[in-house]
Amino acid sequence: MTTAGAGAARPRAGAGGAGPAAVALRDVAKTYGRGAHAVEALRGVSFEIRDNEFFTLLGPSGCGKTTLLRAIAGFEQASAGAILLFGADIVDVPAHRRPVNTVFQHYALFPHMTVAANVAFGLRRLRRPEGEIARQVAAMLALVKMEALADRLPGQLSGGQKQRVALARALAPAPKVLLLDEPLSALDLKLRQAMRQELKQIQATTGITFIFVTHDQEEALSMSDRIAVMSEGRVQQIGPPAEIYEHPANRFVAGFVGDANFIPATVVGEEGGRVRCRTPAGLVLAAGAAPSPPGGRGTVLFVRPEKVGLVPAGQGTVEGRVRGLQYLGDAVLIEIDIGEALPLVASERMARLGQAARRPGDRLGVVLDPAALQLLAG
Amino acid sequence: MTGPRPAARRRRPFGEVPGLGTLAAGFLVFLYAPIAVLVAYSFNAGSIVMVWTGFSTDWYARAFANADIRQAAFNSLVVAVTATAIATVVATLAALVLARGGRFRGSEAVLGLISLPLMVPEIVTAVAVLVFFSGIGLNLGLGNVVIAHVTFCIPFAFMPIRARLDGMDTTLEQAAQDLYASEWATFRLVTLPLLMPGVLAGAMLSFVISMDDFIITMMVAGAGDTTLPVYIYSMIRHGITPEVNAVSSILLLVSIVLVTLYWFMTRTGPGTARR
Numbered sequence: 001m002t003t004a005g006a007g008a009a010r011p012r013a014g015a016g017g018a019g020p021a022a023v024a025l026r027d028v029a030k031t032y033g034r035g036a037h038a039v040e041a042l043r044g045v046s047f048e049i050r051d052n053e054f055f056t057l058l059g060p061s062g063c064g065k066t067t068l069l070r071a072i073a074g075f076e077q078a079s080a081g082a083i084l085l086f087g088a089d090i091v092d093v094p095a096h097r098r099p100v101n102t103v104f105q106h107y108a109l110f111p112h113m114t115v116a117a118n119v120a121f122g123l124r125r126l127r128r129p130e131g132e133i134a135r136q137v138a139a140m141l142a143l144v145k146m147e148a149l150a151d152r153l154p155g156q157l158s159g160g161q162k163q164r165v166a167l168a169r170a171l172a173p174a175p176k177v178l179l180l181d182e183p184l185s186a187l188d189l190k191l192r193q194a195m196r197q198e199l200k201q202i203q204a205t206t207g208i209t210f211i212f213v214t215h216d217q218e219e220a221l222s223m224s225d226r227i228a229v230m231s232e233g234r235v236q237q238i239g240p241p242a243e244i245y246e247h248p249a250n251r252f253v254a255g256f257v258g259d260a261n262f263i264p265a266t267v268v269g270e271e272g273g274r275v276r277c278r279t280p281a282g283l284v285l286a287a288g289a290a291p292s293p294p295g296g297r298g299t300v301l302f303v304r305p306e307k308v309g310l311v312p313a314g315q316g317t318v319e320g321r322v323r324g325l326q327y328l329g330d331a332v333l334i335e336i337d338i339g340e341a342l343p344l345v346a347s348e349r350m351a352r353l354g355q356a357a358r359r360p361g362d363r364l365g366v367v368l369d370p371a372a373l374q375l376l377a378g
Numbered sequence: 379m380t381g382p383r384p385a386a387r388r389r390r391p392f393g394e395v396p397g398l399g400t401l402a403a404g405f406l407v408f409l410y411a412p413i414a415v416l417v418a419y420s421f422n423a424g425s426i427v428m429v430w431t432g433f434s435t436d437w438y439a440r441a442f443a444n445a446d447i448r449q450a451a452f453n454s455l456v457v458a459v460t461a462t463a464i465a466t467v468v469a470t471l472a473a474l475v476l477a478r479g480g481r482f483r484g485s486e487a488v489l490g491l492i493s494l495p496l497m498v499p500e501i502v503t504a505v506a507v508l509v510f511f512s513g514i515g516l517n518l519g520l521g522n523v524v525i526a527h528v529t530f531c532i533p534f535a536f537m538p539i540r541a542r543l544d545g546m547d548t549t550l551e552q553a554a555q556d557l558y559a560s561e562w563a564t565f566r567l568v569t570l571p572l573l574m575p576g577v578l579a580g581a582m583l584s585f586v587i588s589m590d591d592f593i594i595t596m597m598v599a600g601a602g603d604t605t606l607p608v609y610i611y612s613m614i615r616h617g618i619t620p621e622v623n624a625v626s627s628i629l630l631l632v633s634i635v636l637v638t639l640y641w642f643m644t645r646t647g648p649g650t651a652r653r
């Protein structure tokens with residue numbers, strides 16, 4: 001009828017071989033309300049999610065992640081654009097006929113049903129034989145390690161347990177695509193970190209395409225096959241975690257995914273695939289350019305704190321002076337005055353024993369490797 | 379700054395206001411003593427009101443043996459059950475449309491219209507219904523009484539249902555749809571079970587209101603369609619006997635039981651069930 005078998009033995013598609021994308025979005029737009037109170041939650045979103053992919057929508061609160069997920073699930077009608085599920089347009093298919101299941105942010109377990117009845121709900125609606133339902137419920141509860149609590153009511157469960165039941169309930173009908181709206185945000189840190197690996201594991205064993213929503217960049221980087229970074233209803237960049245982190249497409253992505261130094265700069269020349277840039281204070285630095293050509297809003301040089309090299313005074317690209325230190329346990333953040341408006345932040349691991357302690361006022365050399373410096377649209 | 383606060387600035391607990399305790403006690407006595415006396419004298423052996431001659435349950439036996447009282451009680455039950463059933467269904471549908479049907483033109487007005495009977499003086503409703511019934515020549519006997527009761531029971535049934543529905547999260551209904559439940563299945567399996575405490579509370583409130591209605595019933599009921607409150611009133615005109623006390627006490631007991639149940643049902647809100 002409406003669902004595909006979850007087939008544990010499906011090959012990983014990842015690389016995007018033949019066959020249509022699991023989900024394809026074509027210029028999807030959504031405006032809430034109208035007139036003066038209109039809110040443009042989505043402004044022309046287009047991308048494809050591959051079959052068997054762990055795909056993450058990452059962005060700050062209010063950027064439209066939930067709206068996009070609800071449009072795919074069928075709870076929200078897109079104002080414009082098309083949504084395709086394995087090549088079929090699903091815009092006119094009501095939510096209860098879409099072979100897509102959701103793990104809701106606050107779980108939304110049915111409070112008047114036991115854990116087992118919650119998990120069986122979707123299968124019963126699909127009129128599966130009772131024997132198959134019993135087997136599938138047992139398998140799903142085993143998958144999330146909740147077999148022992150099958151007869152409890154949701155009110156008798158902890159947050160982490162509810163989370164697992166919600167996951168089992170959404171996985172039970174073996175949907176083609178599973179939508180997860182910030183499923184870990186209500187858990188405490190330790191549990192959250194443990195669940196990351198488990199979710200990743202479950203995605204791999206079930207072979208179901210996961211669309212995972214989060215505003216936590218660490219979560220996105222650690223779990224995803226690919227990430228779409230969103231801001232103000234638009235997709236800013238799509239790519240594997242390392243690409244997003246190492247080569248952000250613009251200043252927003254660079255700043256949202258990880259820590260970043262930004263130095264305003266203008267292009268003064270080009271040589272061998274590198275650009276030469278001048279900062280307001282007169283430094284001339286070589287940098288790699290961002291993949292897309294910088295737009296008109298000015299340009300900035302971008303470098304991650306851990307890519308800033310620190311050497312004895314006189315040996316660096318630039319001379320600097322330590323302004324302040326921030327101790328983080330495993331690393332230390334060092335604010336360095338290099339004559340620009342804002343200090344440069346470097347981070348140094350605390351791994352080496354007997355490492356010379358830095359003090360405010362210390363002079364040092366700063367190495368800005370052209371490979372680590374990137375020119376971005378501001 | 380951290381020294382002891384001046385005693386004069388301290389607010390006095392209510393109990394310390396001179397005379398308030400006495401006043402409250404007097405008020406409670408004034409309110410409940412007549413009821414207590416009524417119940418007590420329903421167990422009086424003698425037939426003269428306010429002269430205690432000994433304990434007996436004879437008056438209850440006599441009341442139960444009285445065919446007129448039994449008929450009136452039966453009428454009351456028929457009216458209350460039928461009116462409650464109809465009013466509860468109508469109120470549930472109205473609450474669902476107003477809370478889940480999305481905003482529509484005039485939804486505020488509908489809400490006002492449903493609650494209006496609570497504000498209209500009962501005697502006005504009574505006269506209006508009477509004039510209306512005789513105007514259109516409606517003569518269904520007890521049916522007339524039922525129709526009249528439905529009209530004023532709807533707002534009482536509506537209030538707890540609406541309150542429960544407002545406190546209910548729509549994501550549960552979305553979760554059901556996400557799991558392949560059609561709209562009807564969603565209503566049957568998720569919305570209605572979660573709404574049930576509100577529906578039962580509304581039904582009980584409506585039942586109690588219908589059971590002890592006097593003014594409207596008095597106007598609308600024909601000769602053979604007497605309900606218990608109307609019958610009690612006619613008994614009193616022939617002089618108060620402990621039999622009246624006994625019947626009234628039974629009515630009181632029914633009301634207390636139902637109101638208590640209502641109280642317990644409305645105390646467990648949807649929030650407590652979910653978290």
Ligand SMILES: Nc1ncnc2c1ncn2[C@@H]1O[C@H](COP(=O)(O)OP(=O)(O)O)[C@@H](O)[C@H]1O
Nearest residue numbers: 032033039041060061062063064065066067068
């Ligand atoms: N039902 C709604 N009515 C009006 N505005 C809404 C509604 N839902 C979301 N919005 C607005 O749309 C924008 C995107 O919301 P949402 O998709 O929930 O963002 P996110 O999940 O990324 O935090 C926000 O500005 C939000 O205020």
Ligand SMILES: [Mg+2]
Nearest residue numbers: 062065066067
């Ligand atoms: Mg959200």
